[in-house]
Amino acid sequence: MTLTVEPPAEAPAVASQPAEAAAPEERPHDILLIAYSGELEKVWALMVLASSAAAMGATCRVFVTFWALQAFVKDERRITGKNWMQKLLALMQRPGLSHRKLSKMNFLGMGPWMIDSLRRQNHVASPKELLEVAQAMGVEFIPCQMTMDMYGLTRDDLIDGMAEPVGAASVIALMQQGSAPLFI
C-alpha cells in the first residue's frame, strides 16, 4: 500500500509558553487531484496544478481514473486491452498524453495544433513537460484499478513511475484525513 498518510496536524513540538504562546502553526492540507477527464485541456490544467502544488511544497497526489487514465498510457502504445472491444476502443481513441484531443473544436487535430503553436509562442510548458516536473518533484500519480481492468490495461502499459493501483475507498480515506480534493 503506497497511500500512506501522515497523522493529522499536531502542534509543533516546541516548548509551549502558556501565556502568550503563538497559535500553533497549521500544517497545510495535502492536495488530492482526481483526474477523471482525458481531454487535452483538462489534462493540461491537471498538470499545471500538480506541478504548482509540488512547487508550493504541498504533498500532492493524483488519482487517475476513467478517461484520464488514457492520458497516462505510454505514448508509443498503439493498441491496448485484452479483448476485441478494449482494443477497438484504443484504436478509436488513441491513448497517450501526446494524443489528447480538445473536447470542443478539435477539428481533426487542427484545434490542438493551433493551441500548441500558441503555447510555443507564449513559452507555456506542455502537459508532458509539466508531468515530468511534477513527477520529479514528488507528485504521486495513482492509477485506478477498476479503470485498468475495464480497459484491460497493465501496469506496463502505463507511464513509468506511477504508484500502486488503488480503488475509490483509498481516495475517500485521503479526503477524510484532510486532503483538499479537486475533481478535474
Next chain:
Amino acid sequence: MTTLEIAARVDAKGLACPMPIVKTAQAMKGLASGQLLELLATDPGSTKDLEAWSKSTGNPLVESSVDGAVFRFVLRKK
C-alpha cells in the same frame, strides 16, 4: 552599503505560469538555510505568485522589484 550575496540565480524570463515558481522551488532545494536566491521573470502574474509561494513555503521574500518588463525577486531559504 552591503550587497547581498546571491547563492543561486534563476532566469525564468519568458516563461509562463507555473514555471517561475517551479524553477524557484527546484533551485531552492539546492541551497542551505539562509542563502539567497535571485529570480528574474517576465510573467506579470509572478509578483502575486511569488508572494503566495513565499508565504506557503515559509521562505521569506527579501526583495521584489521591477525593471521595465523584468521582475526581480530575492528569496531567502528558511
